[in-house]
Amino acid sequence: NAGVTQTPKFQVLKTGQSMTLQCAQDMNHEYMSWYRQDPGMGLRLIHYSVGAGITDQGEVPNGYNVSRSTTEDFPLRLLSAAPSQTSVYFCASSSTGLAEAFFGQGTRLTVV
């Protein structure tokens, strides 16, 4: 079982470039989320979705865009990369709002 798949695993961007981090799950989960992990700060919620066509902002949404056109996919777009967006990004999914969360392997992004 694939679970939650994130691509790419590593990425280096130049300031101002845009890119999309991909997240796909094959468990038919309604809830999907994007988090970023920075040293000493714990993970923080960027964007959130409770189903196809429904998204919501989290704690740190600025500079990021999401859409949820299918149940399976929840891509995260960086509109104009900044060094402050250097981080490790995790996608997670769960079947309901009160269920175990499954995490992708993470994407390590460096913006230079």
Added chain:
Amino acid sequence: KNEVEQSPQNLTAQEGEFITINCSYSVGISALHWLQQHPGGGIVSLFMLSSGKKKHGRLIATINIQEKHSSLHITASHPRDSAVYICAVAEYGNKLVFGAGTILRVKS
């Protein structure tokens, strides 16, 4: 003040020791999650609790809703338990707020 506080931040134990990691939170929650992050970076769910106690192998998690406190216990610790243990609370749906994590090292 962070909504989720974990203690200790770092913990070194000898193989076989009983380990306790604590998590306190300040908001109303629907559930609390304990997660494990290995040195390779992947995050795995250990427990999700909304009340009482859960046990899986050598791991035990408890939660006291009234006191807004949860503990993760590891019995008969082993070097393979070395990892970062993260407490996260779900305030609404599955929008998680995370603690900073506890770095556990178990020496043989």
